[in-house]
Structures are given as structure tokens and as C-alpha cells.
Amino acid sequence: RRRARGRLLLALASAYTVIVGGAAALLFLLLPDSEAREDEPPTASVPFSLAPQCQGAACEGRDPMRLICGIGPDTLASHRTATGAHVELRHSTKCGASWVRTWGTEIGDRVDVTAGGPTHDVRIRNEEDAAAFVYTEMTEVGPGSTVRACFRPAAPDGERECFEARVDGPATTTEPPSSPAASSPRA
Incomplete structure (x- = not known):
């Protein structure tokens, strides 16, 4: 029983670490860059253009x-x-x-x-x-x-x-x- 409890606690601790680490990484990616200049407008990245490619x-x-x-x-x-x-x-x-x-x-x-x-x-x-x-x-x-x-x-x-x-x-x-x-x- 003790061994089973130990495994369960280890599994829960591992899952908790993965969840907390994932949440921290997500927050890090979503937070604005503290060094970004406020006077520069954000640039949008578009994967492709619908504008004609020749004229x-x-x-x-x-x-x-x-x-x-x-x-x-x-x-x-x-x-x-x-x-x-x-x-x-x-x-x-x-x-x-x-x-x-x-x-x-x-x-x-x-x-x-x-x-x-x-x-x-x-x-x-x-x-x-x-x-x-x-x-x-x-x-x-x-x-x-x-x-x-x-x-x-x-x-x-x-x-x-x-x-x-x-x-x-x-x-x-x-x-x-x-x-x-x-x-x-x-x-």
C-alpha cells in the first residue's frame, strides 16, 4: 500500500509540475515584451497576401x-x-x-x-x-x-x-x- 501511495504521489507531483510549467510558459509567451517601445505600432504577420503578385x-x-x-x-x-x-x-x-x-x-x-x-x-x-x-x-x-x-x-x-x-x-x-x-x- 505504501508503495502504491508513493507512486500515486509521484504521479500527482509530476502532473502538477507539467501543468504549472506549461501555465508559466504560456503566460511568458502571452505577456507583452517589457522592452517593446510604446511609440511603435504592432506589426501584423500575415501568412499570405491576397494582393496580385504581378502587374x-x-x-x-x-x-x-x-x-x-x-x-x-x-x-x-x-x-x-x-x-x-x-x-x-x-x-x-x-x-x-x-x-x-x-x-x-x-x-x-x-x-x-x-x-x-x-x-x-x-x-x-x-x-x-x-x-x-x-x-x-x-x-x-x-x-x-x-x-x-x-x-x-x-x-x-x-x-x-x-x-x-x-x-x-x-x-x-x-x-x-x-x-x-x-x-x-x-x-
């Missing part, structure tokens, strides 16, 4: 999602292709860049974007691409620029479908020529 020419040929240009972009124009794919011209004023987003595609389909400079394209490579949103790289644009997107279907007999939109212009939606509510895909 204008620095965005050229780069990924809009990785550089946070894809948060809250404008849709300049939407187009539904003859194959049923959706293609959108997207634009970020904060980044000064545009790109194309597409979905409902088939393996082998391609889309590209240009604004008078380099053309950036993306090809639907596999079933995962076909089942998701796929983006081209960005192209630099300024206010009033015309941005052009083209869809090239994988089918050898499919025709290229292009449409344009102006930055700061009205958003447009187009359908393929064969649909009853068609409007010309060329602006």
Missing part, C-alpha cells in the same frame, strides 16, 4: 491563378462553341492582364488569347482537364485594348471560333452560328 508586363505569359489575378476578375465576353464548350475572356484590372477560361471541353481542344502581342494557348490534355476549368496564361492589356480569344476543336472537321471584347467595354455573350439565338462570334 502589366510582369504578368505576360504567367498563370492568373497562381499570381492571384483570378480573384474577382471581370468577364469581358462569353462564348458557347458549336461543340458545347464554354469560353470566357477574363480580365483583371488590378493586374492589367487578360486570359481565357474554358470548360465543357474535349481532349485535344485548344483555346488561345492575344491582345496584339504574344498569343498564349492551352490544350486540353486529358480527362481531368476536360472535366475542369482550364486557363490560358495571361496577356498584358491596358484600358480600351481589344482582346481576342479563339477556340480550336479537337475534331479535324471542326472550325475555329474566335471572338473579341474591349477592356472597359460592355460584356458580350455569343452562341455558335447554328443555334437559333445566334449572334456573330466576331465582334
Whole structure:
């Protein structure tokens, strides 16, 4: 019995030491630094930034999602292709860049974007691409620029479908020529 009591007291003393030591460490970490200057404002540490990571020419040929240009972009124009794919011209004023987003595609389909400079394209490579949103790289644009997107279907007999939109212009939606509510895909 004595031995059992001794073990119990030892266990309780150990637990008490851990609890008191943990509380002291916590208080030490939470108490303000006594040497901190009162006239300096506290600085906040943010693990990441939601601000775009590029602007204008620095965005050229780069990924809009990785550089946070894809948060809250404008849709300049939407187009539904003859194959049923959706293609959108997207634009970020904060980044000064545009790109194309597409979905409902088939393996082998391609889309590209240009604004008078380099053309950036993306090809639907596999079933995962076909089942998701796929983006081209960005192209630099300024206010009033015309941005052009083209869809090239994988089918050898499919025709290229292009449409344009102006930055700061009205958003447009187009359908393929064969649909009853068609409007010309060329602006």
C-alpha cells in the first residue's frame, strides 16, 4: 500500500509540475515584451497576401491563378462553341492582364488569347482537364485594348471560333452560328 501511495504521489507531483510549467510558459509567451517601445505600432504577420503578385508586363505569359489575378476578375465576353464548350475572356484590372477560361471541353481542344502581342494557348490534355476549368496564361492589356480569344476543336472537321471584347467595354455573350439565338462570334 505504501508503495502504491508513493507512486500515486509521484504521479500527482509530476502532473502538477507539467501543468504549472506549461501555465508559466504560456503566460511568458502571452505577456507583452517589457522592452517593446510604446511609440511603435504592432506589426501584423500575415501568412499570405491576397494582393496580385504581378502587374502589366510582369504578368505576360504567367498563370492568373497562381499570381492571384483570378480573384474577382471581370468577364469581358462569353462564348458557347458549336461543340458545347464554354469560353470566357477574363480580365483583371488590378493586374492589367487578360486570359481565357474554358470548360465543357474535349481532349485535344485548344483555346488561345492575344491582345496584339504574344498569343498564349492551352490544350486540353486529358480527362481531368476536360472535366475542369482550364486557363490560358495571361496577356498584358491596358484600358480600351481589344482582346481576342479563339477556340480550336479537337475534331479535324471542326472550325475555329474566335471572338473579341474591349477592356472597359460592355460584356458580350455569343452562341455558335447554328443555334437559333445566334449572334456573330466576331465582334
